[in-house]
Amino acid sequence: MDVVSDAIAAVRIGRPSTNRLRVAGRWSAWIPGYDGAGFHVVLEGGCWLLPDGGAPLSLAAGDAVLLPHGTGHVLAAAPLELAEVERAVPVDRLLGPAGSVPGPRPPRATGAVGPQGASADGPVTELLCGKYRLEHSRTHPLMRELPDVLHLPTSVGSHPELRAAVDLLGGEVVADRAGGALAVPSLVDLLLVYLVRAWLERGPGAGPDDPGTGDRAGEGAGPARGRWPAALGDPVVSEALRAVHEDPARDWSTDGLAARAGVSRATLTRRFTALVGRPPMAYLAWWRMTRAATLLQETDDPLEVIARRVGYSTPYALSHAFSRLFGTTPGRYRAARAAGAIAVERPAPA
Template structure:
């Protein structure tokens, strides 16, 4: 396990969705805010994106990508719009339902868009994800983010065909896309957040990897510092400054977050989950879990499953 994968898996719920649109002429639609993350890729032509909250409008050209990690709403349009037109923008789902046949390939001002959403559980949001800005714009530049571009190309093809295995391929590609989007932004803005700096710090990154790979181990500050190859004092100072918690406080928090994910996504017995996250008994896990979430593991699992 690695920190970015864990940060995403801790909050991912349900199945992601995506659609590929071909639009022409003058149009304007509003995507409402939602509990999750959204993305938009301009495959062909151009469009205009105005995020809620007063952010600057973005003009997107072929290959440009936008990630909205916190479900920020936005207006999507064929080009810059007057304020009155923005106010009258049709809700995206209504606008999409009204559209008839796709425009012909030779239509003027044709734009081809790939957009989608991920459902995220904000209650277990990892601080790495929480630190991401509301809008991440990744312009298309030759040679940049090769893996991301490959995933976009594959996804763009897959959403237009009803091929065998699509039920497995599409969610897998969408999950890959989210990882590549966050990874690309971190590479593009290496000092933008404390967590970017934490993963770039060799000692802190080594300590984080150890905690994520084996949260069940009886870690101590001394053992963790030895794994990171620095003194206990050095690790404690750098870890706390960049992560925002001491190593042991982060371990306790991560164990609870991991337990919640396992309760939500698996049918493993609670005593098995307790061992997987470093507790010697279901009672010990229940006590810590109740302190962190205000409920017992069993009740939490029943609530998440609708039972």
């Protein structure tokens, strides 16, 4: 697979959960921090998102917003003072039981309560809210570089595939048609891919309507920050990364990757290390272990098979490298994941 697909696939576990929030009048809802990633799609009306420690962000119908690090936040009909934010109602009070697909559209919200009491009168706002489960021990550094709030306004016209996914998702949720139990989670997965892609594709001339990527919510101007947008935009580094991700089991060397990229060994090492944060062989070793961890959790393949799939000649060689990085053996890692336990995180490449 390509780097972006691999980065998302490595960290994602299970299927996203979704639910619908339909409110009217004066309202505010508190969403606590989450050990995963959250998202909202505005299906009707508009609202404000107030992230913990960030600036308020105005959302309109058709907007999509991703909180890739599970940042706590408040959704509200209008910007709130600090005292009002602290009195926002837990979002669970306004939602039905979580599920893979929201139920039929509810009536105009009678349970939409705000800090000063509820009113069902006034403009209606409807959102699709959801969460992605993440396995942090396998987080790719590209995903770590995503901003706390990634916003794609409906006015953005440079990413038609993302806009199409939002429109399809909204149509499926509102219509509640046969097959929605499969369609909605699949579209939600597409939404994650397209939002990350939109962030990576932002250029130096990006304007304020491009996906927000600043340290504060709502900062949308300027290029995507971090090493990985630059790494994937560099023809030499991106070619070496593509080779590693296409065939991690191959007996790669720095010379082999340099030849694939069409440059000298020294040039590849210098550019790769500057943009990725570590030399090519160190990144290859880390990615092999990350793939091994994914295979241990998601397959029943014996260790010998997994070792071959990630470029190790024997289970012993894989076990030694795996234990050095994860602090546990492959067998214990697999057993802990099967039991739902959380292993100690180890650092990903910078």
